[in-house]
Amino acid sequence: MPCLSASGYPLRGPGRLIHREAFMSHLIVCRHYLAPLLATLLLAACASEPVSQGDASKPGSAAVTGPAIARPAPLPKAQVPRAPASMQSRIVRLLPARTVDRNGWAQDIVTALAKQELAVTDENVCSVLAVAEQESTFQADPVVPGLGKIAWKEINARAGKLLIPEFVVRTALSINSPTGKTYAERIDKLRTEREMSEIFEDMIGEVPMGKTLFGNMNPVRTGGPMQVSIAFAEANTDGYPYPIKESIRHEVFSRRGGIWFGTRHLLNYPAQYPDHLYRYADFNAGWYASRNAAFQAAVSRLSGKPLALDGDLIRYDSELPGKTELAVHTIAGQLSMSQQAIHxxxxxxxxxxxxxxxxxxxxxxxxxxxxxxxLPRAVLPGISLKSPKITRNLTTAWFAKRVQWRQQTCLKRLGSL
Incomplete structure (x- = not known):
């Protein structure tokens, strides 16, 4: 006799339907037939033993398991955060024996990372150390050979633009400065950028010709053990943990300030780079220069226009569009963008x-x-380095690769400590 479906509606029998009025009689009969079968199945289920994890591999065993949970890959050793005190001790042992105040260097580096909420890892520590070694060989106030000549050249160049003869400049700078020595004597004996910055500060504030030549703009634009931009430091003072003695400019020329602002410039900005190599390039050429150079390469490929991969997407000295912007204009139709939106x-x-x-x-x-x-989303910018202190044909790519080599060397040594 046919039974009811699970929904309670009659099932189709052999050639006929079971009518509703026969519902109860069919249900009773179905229960009569099914009850023994259900009891047998329940007893069999109770008698069976659960399959243990160890039995799952045996023939005939069937273990029910949940979905596999993928475990995150462990961090590379160089990216594992370390306790600040432990890292500080390792940095002291890592620094060259000739380094003055290794404990101070280690403390300043760890403070810069921790206070800026950057991970205190071997990778980050070695990145900071690599730049500091490249720029100053771990000198808080590095000596620059021939700095006196560089200063005189800058002064005479400014005077020449104003048609002021050199002998007039020399005479004006023969007066005593606040240190008791003449300005000319101090310039002749210059050894560091900090000293040069202080001379120009005194000249601008005390010597009438200083204002004429330089206005209120000190020509020394970088300084400290990481050669960070003073303008950058002055624009990024939030969170600076030390008391400012005189000015941010003076702080940059200190070890603690130079490391703090150098670390800020090197690591404390969001960038999806595959390698720190591109951060080193950005440190030299400006934030996002490597990303922008890759964008310029893509624009050049699409437009057929050769572009300097310098990371500068617009002109900063004019409202007129630069070469990169003009190249983008030629593909504006493909991009479905107006020139205003592009700009x-x-x-x-x-x-x-x-x-x-x-x-x-x-x-x-x-x-x-x-x-x-x-295509790559980061490219080393093709920029030639120009500075009175540079006497060789160097580029941003050279700088970045040199710093990366120093960082890799540092990682190998620090990893063994």
């Missing part, structure tokens, strides 16, 4: 937001498609 996006080139802009994404979608593969 507004390019103005974000010094910020992390540029990588989220429509312009950035559309350019790389088209460039990747044309290349047939994903």
């Amino acid at each position: 507004q996006s390019l103005k974000l080139g010094d910020t992390s937001e540029f990588a989220q802009s429509d312009l950035y994404h559309r350019v790389f979608v088209l460039a990747d498609r044309k290349a047939g593969s994903r």
Whole structure:
């Protein structure tokens, strides 16, 4: 006799339907037939033993397991955070024996990382140390050979633009300075950028010709053990943990200030780089220069216009569009963007937001498609380094690779401590 479906509706029998009025009689009969069968099944289930984990591999065993949970890959050793006190002790042992006040260096580096909420890892410590070694060989106030000549050249160049003869300048700087020595004597004996900065400060404040030549702009623009930009430091004072004795400029020339602001410039900004190599390039060329150089390479590929991969997306000396912006204009139709929208996006080139802009994404979608593969999102900028202190033909790429070599050497040594 056919039974009811689970829904309570009659099942189809052989050639006929079970009618509703026979419902109760069918239900009773079904229970009569099914009850013994259900009892047998329950007894069998109770008699069976659970399969242990150890039995799961045996033939005929069937273990029920949940979905596999993927464990996160362990961090590389160089990226594992360390206790500040432990790291400080390791840095002291790592620094060259000739380094003056190794404990002070170690404390300043750990403080800069911890107070800026950056991970105190071997990778970050060695990045800071690599830049400091490259720029100053671990000297808080590094000596610059021939600095007196460099200073005179700068002074005479400013005077020449104002048609002031050199002998007039020499005469004006023969008066005594606040230290008791003449300005000319102090310039002749210059050894460090800190000393040169202080001379120019005195000249601008005390000597009438100092104001004429330099206005209120001290020509010394970088300083300290990491050669950080003074303008950058003055614009990023939030969270500075030390008392400011005289000015941020003076703090930059101290070991603690130079390390603090150097670390801020090197590590404390969001950048999705595959390697710290590109942070070293940015340290030399400016934040996001490596990302922007990759963008310029993509624009050049799409537009067919050769571009200098310098990371500068707009002109900072004029409202007129630069070469990169003009190249983007030629593909504006492909991008479905107006020139005004393009300009507004390019103005974000010094910020992390540029990588989220429509312009950035559309350019790389088209460039990747044309290349047939994903193009790099970071490229070492092709910038020649120019400074009165530089006597060789050096580039940002050279600087970045040199610092990376120092960092890798540091990691090997620090990893053994």
